[in-house]
Amino acid sequence: MDSPAVALTDLVKRYGRTVAIDGLTLSAGRGAVTAILGPNGAGKTSTVEICEGFRKADGGTVRVLGLDPIRQATELKPRVGVMLQSGGVPPAVRAGEWLRLVSRFHAHPLDPGALLERLGLAEHARTPYRRLSGGQQQRLSLAAAVVGRPELVFLDEPTAGLDPQARHACWEVVHELRARGVSTVLTTHHMDEAEKLADKVVIIDRGTVVAQGTPRSLTGAERQLRFRARPGLDLDELLTALPTGSAAKESPSGHYVIEGHVGPELLGTVTAWCAAEGVTADDLSVERRTLEDVFLELTGRELR
Amino acid sequence: MTAALDFTPAPGAAPLPRMVLAQAGAEVRAVLRNGEQLLLTLIIPILVLVGFSAAPLLEVPGRRIDFVAPGVLALAIMSTAFTGQAIGTGFERRYGVLKRLGATPLSRSGLMLAKTFAVITVEVLQIAVIAAVALAMGWHPQGDPLWAAALILAGTAAFSGLALLMAGTLRAEATLAAANLVYLVLLGLGGVVVPVTTFPHAIRVIVELLPITALTGGLRSVLAHGSGLPVRDLLVLLAWAAVTLGVASRTFRWE
Numbered sequence: 102m103d104s105p106a107v108a109l110t111d112l113v114k115r116y117g118r119t120v121a122i123d124g125l126t127l128s129a130g131r132g133a134v135t136a137i138l139g140p141n142g143a144g145k146t147s148t149v150e151i152c153e154g155f156r157k158a159d160g161g162t163v164r165v166l167g168l169d170p171i172r173q174a175t176e177l178k179p180r181v182g183v184m185l186q187s188g189g190v191p192p193a194v195r196a197g198e199w200l201r202l203v204s205r206f207h208a209h210p211l212d213p214g215a216l217l218e219r220l221g222l223a224e225h226a227r228t229p230y231r232r233l234s235g236g237q238q239q240r241l242s243l244a245a246a247v248v249g250r251p252e253l254v255f256l257d258e259p260t261a262g263l264d265p266q267a268r269h270a271c272w273e274v275v276h277e278l279r280a281r282g283v284s285t286v287l288t289t290h291h292m293d294e295a296e297k298l299a300d301k302v303v304i305i306d307r308g309t310v311v312a313q314g315t316p317r318s319l320t321g322a323e324r325q326l327r328f329r330a331r332p333g334l335d336l337d338e339l340l341t342a343l344p345t346g347s348a349a350k351e352s353p354s355g356h357y358v359i360e361g362h363v364g365p366e367l368l369g370t371v372t373a374w375c376a377a378e379g380v381t382a383d384d385l386s387v388e389r390r391t392l393e394d395v396f397l398e399l400t401g402r403e404l405r
Numbered sequence: 406m407t408a409a410l411d412f413t414p415a416p417g418a419a420p421l422p423r424m425v426l427a428q429a430g431a432e433v434r435a436v437l438r439n440g441e442q443l444l445l446t447l448i449i450p451i452l453v454l455v456g457f458s459a460a461p462l463l464e465v466p467g468r469r470i471d472f473v474a475p476g477v478l479a480l481a482i483m484s485t486a487f488t489g490q491a492i493g494t495g496f497e498r499r500y501g502v503l504k505r506l507g508a509t510p511l512s513r514s515g516l517m518l519a520k521t522f523a524v525i526t527v528e529v530l531q532i533a534v535i536a537a538v539a540l541a542m543g544w545h546p547q548g549d550p551l552w553a554a555a556l557i558l559a560g561t562a563a564f565s566g567l568a569l570l571m572a573g574t575l576r577a578e579a580t581l582a583a584a585n586l587v588y589l590v591l592l593g594l595g596g597v598v599v600p601v602t603t604f605p606h607a608i609r610v611i612v613e614l615l616p617i618t619a620l621t622g623g624l625r626s627v628l629a630h631g632s633g634l635p636v637r638d639l640l641v642l643l644a645w646a647a648v649t650l651g652v653a654s655r656t657f658r659w660e
Binding site for chain 2: 154155188190191192245274277278283
């Protein structure tokens, strides 16, 4: 039987006296897309870099494709593609030369020219890396991660700083990797990215897993009623009119969210209450909870 | 038109020689394309060769060109193996290139092998150009080229060790400054154009233990005087190589 693409058990990583990863356990399935979400400093990059063999764990076990990323590095490296969060390419090297170089480290690489074309970089093949735009640099790094036809790719914030077209091009590559049976582990800040791409989402905060599951299981079947109105409505009074188990909050100011059994009855109660208060409810909508709601609930709203 | 690409996994490392050649080729191209690097490795040595051979700036023993040419060859070796390599590797570390290469099937020993090939390739090109200019200026090299090659290889190892020691521990900017400073100081002190015999005895004793002095002294005794293998100079170079490469392999930080 195949071992998981990544299996981490009770992982611990310290930098001096700071505990970056604190007993983290997660697994990423073969052939699936696993997204690691978390606020800045949550331990996402540390986790990924331990899997890539760049850092040594201080505790716990790490298995990537069933192997130890440091002790069995020689066996593992040809099978894994890596996209660093930034850099990793000499500024003066031309895009096409860099991809060709990385391809020559592999036994059965993809055609570098075709891959450049696929990622919209063909006309920049002779452009030095430092003269590529941020998005082009990201796409070149993505190309270098997949050119060796790996079984597993690690993408550390692959779409950070990309424009919408480039993000979609990146997503398409991830979809296609998945269709071909490649396992993908990616970190991201973008909730929509995780919702669209991932089979499994792992939310980490302060170095530990706070929630994991499919995007659907995390957001739940629960729906919300949202509307805009003047700030400072008396929500406690509204709640007395609503069925028990409902919740209401104003966040940010002037934006209201009602959670609970959102049906025609509740909708009627809210609009009637607003009318009685002499308030117009704008942009009234009924939605499923988004991953962003779940994320903010779990990791808090304060800036870090 | 989007070309067909098949992402189906087919992992595997290329054979080591192919990986090493690919990386060495990339490094040689990077050096030849870098203007500052060419200034250091080729233009300055040739200016020194032509300038000090043509103009009677210094009192030297024997024919001027026969004295200056071996010193300039040593300078060229130092510029590539030490200065160029220290700066190049320092910035590779800073830009995360060493880290990224560490994620490919190319092993660290493979990378070191590639760097060695690249340095030697550039040195061969330097020696060819400098020798051609010197011969055109009437240089009459003596001695066994094999002894000269042995000295150059030992010197390359010593200077590479120093370069990696610096690049693997200092910040890239500090490496840039320090490598240029050391280059200038060694150019002045190491007998490249100023004979060490003109220094006071106390300084000379120290200066003769420097790798650049051993390389210029050794090359000069072979190429200008036709002596056999200069064992003392070779041992000085090998000692530097052993110490610097040994310490560098323990202290080198890849990130």
